[in-house]
Amino acid sequence: MLYYFLNNVLSEKYSKEQIKEEIPALGILPSKVNLYLKVSGSIEDNKSTLNMQNVSVQGIPLPSTIYDTNEAISTISSGIDKLMSDFNFKTGSDFYKIFVENGKIKFNAKIISLLERTKK
Numbered sequence: 012m013l014y015y016f017l018n019n020v021l022s023e024k025y026s027k028e029q030i031k032e033e034i035p036a037l038g039i040l041p042s043k044v045n046l047y048l049k050v051s052g053s054i055e056d057n058k059s060t061l062n063m064q065n066v067s068v069q070g071i072p073l074p075s076t077i078y079d080t081n082e083a084i085s086t087i088s089s090g091i092d093k094l095m096s097d098f099n100f101k102t103g104s105d106f107y108k109i110f111v112e113n114g115k116i117k118f119n120a121k122i123i124s125l126l127e128r129t130k131k
Contacts, residue, residue, distance in 0.1 A: 045069050048087075054109040054118075057099065059091045 049065035066078045077083070099105055102123050109118040 050087075051111075053111075054095070054106050056108075057092065057095055057106050059088045059095070061088050061091075063087070 045068070047065070047067045047070075048063070050061045050063055052059060052061040054060075061084050063075075063078045063084055066073045095106060103121075104123060105121040107119040107121075109116065109120070111117070
């Protein structure tokens with residue numbers, strides 16, 4: 012799961028072996044890892060804008076110097092945009108605007124009402 016997340020966030024620029032080489036812990040981590048991101052932001056015209064507020068892995072908070080950088084925010088935004096683009100391509104959806112107002116998530120989007128999955 013962590014590899015899948017990193018692979019998508021990094022826009023598939025690196026192989027699993029390259030990621031494992033740079034992050035040795037990936038070789039010993041469990042197959043499922045809890046990743047918690049607290050962000051604020053919005054999505055307009057299928058593009059995300061983020062402010063990172065907190066990041067933790069397996070319940071361990073990361074220092075803000077790791078994630079509160081332009082590069083980190085751009086990398087995560089690009090990953091979200093890619094996931095959204097892939098979803099839109101597969102389903103015919105389109106996100107015009109997603110935002111939070113008075114504690115409620117509001118969105119203006121075109122989303123299909125039925126999606127049928129088939130095995131490959």
